[in-house]
Amino acid sequence: MPIVIKRRPLNFLEKLYLPEIARGLSTTFKKIWEKPVTLEYPEQRPTIPEGYRGVPTLVKDPEGREKCVSCQLCEFVCPPKAIRIKPGEIPENSEYAHVEKGPQEFEIDMLRCIYCGMCQEVCPEEAIWLQNQFSLSGYSREELVNNKEDLYELGGTLPDEHFKWRKKKEAAEHGSGH
């Protein structure tokens, strides 16, 4: 059923326009003194809500070890095929030799990335995160392909306390059933 809103006919003062105009003027005059709502962008940044999907980055764990084990799931799941990973062995003499693998090269082409966050969702190691950065620009196509160094620089350290690979190592050394 349609909703019929009864319009009250204008009373005499309203028909005169002028009192209503004065009312409007007082409203706008009050607005002049209010604080502007403008966010002056380059100086003032908006607060980024939690769970925001910005530029994808690679993170390190609190020990400073790169979390990525180059399983290539993100490369596989990435809808626009923006991710290229070249897996590599971890050298024998490394502190983290017990970790399965590490990426030799890791590139995310930001011209292709659609910020869908599937790489983050699929990552078993929680190594790839879409973080707060939302504006990104460059003068050439090459500039907008983030390589491994860029990704780690953008990502920083994830303060989680899993230490999955340390526990694995301890388990292997001490033979506990973990």
Added chain:
Amino acid sequence: MDVNPVILKFVYAATVVSVIMGLCSYAVLAERKISSWIQGRVGPNRTSLPLIGGIPLIGKFLTRLGIYQPVPDGLKFLFKEDVVPAHVNKFYFIMAPVIALVPALTTVVVVPFGRFVTEAGEVIPLVLANVNVGLLFLFAISSLGVYGVVLAGWSSNSKYPFLGGIRASAQMISYELAMGVSVLPILIWVNAPGREGTLNLFDIAQAQSGFWFAMWMPVSAIIFLVCLFAETNRLPFDMAESETELVSGFHTEYSSFKFGLFFVGEYAHMVVGSCVFTLLFLGGWNPMPFVTLEALGFGEGILGAILSVGIFSGKMCGMMFFFMWIRWTLPRFRYDQVMKLGWKILLPLSIANLVVYTIFIFYLDTKL
């Protein structure tokens, strides 16, 4: 020192025109700032000049205020590409912006902006041309401004500008009548038998040492103000431009400096309109009703003259603010509403007002 009076007149004219142009450019800034304040924004706040902008505190403050904004605003018009579309009537197309601006600057000559009292007690108006038909001259010339709009609309040979031009002329005809009739009570009062007859704006302002005309002729004042908005093509009467309906109205096809001339013309009209309203209804340079500068002891000499100019410009700036305040408060009238308001309400009202005040002034002049 003897200076050729003709040269002196040129100097005065150049000074007044540059002051008006300066006022126009800062009126644009004021418009932008006031609109942004009313809409909860910040407004122009980045433009800075290399040296002055670098002064600590003050430079930053002035930059925030947008004081330097008029410079790029004006230069922008000079450096943009000046497009003359192929389908226009070139002669009138190029003439139209000039015709829009010239009347606005011409009317300035009869607008007094202060007075100077010599030691002998002689009152000298500060005006470029102290002509006796001041008000008539002003009405006659300022109405010519619409020709610029009409010509622009017609010569653009394009439908939206054409509609804008037609609307402008219709609106001008409708509101000119009510405007003229609404000031007649003032002229009747100023030219009453026994007084020295005049249409001089200076004398009209001087006649308001007691009540200001806005106080005892409020209906005249309101009608005149509404018509002033219509004549200057300001919102809520900017039928000729009405960017939501007609793209940009009469200046749709204009770019660069020609558009700049229209723009300056609009604001020059506003400045002159504010001056005229102040002179006719707000007591000119009298600081308060029943208080003249003479009564305050600032009558004679340079100080008195400066004070009179200051008070006058203060009132004028107040009027300018009012113009902008109205613009950012009211939506545009529909075209038929504009016509209805002009012919069915303002014109009869102004005639009734004239009749009532004629009888009232007759009573005041004869019976008292």
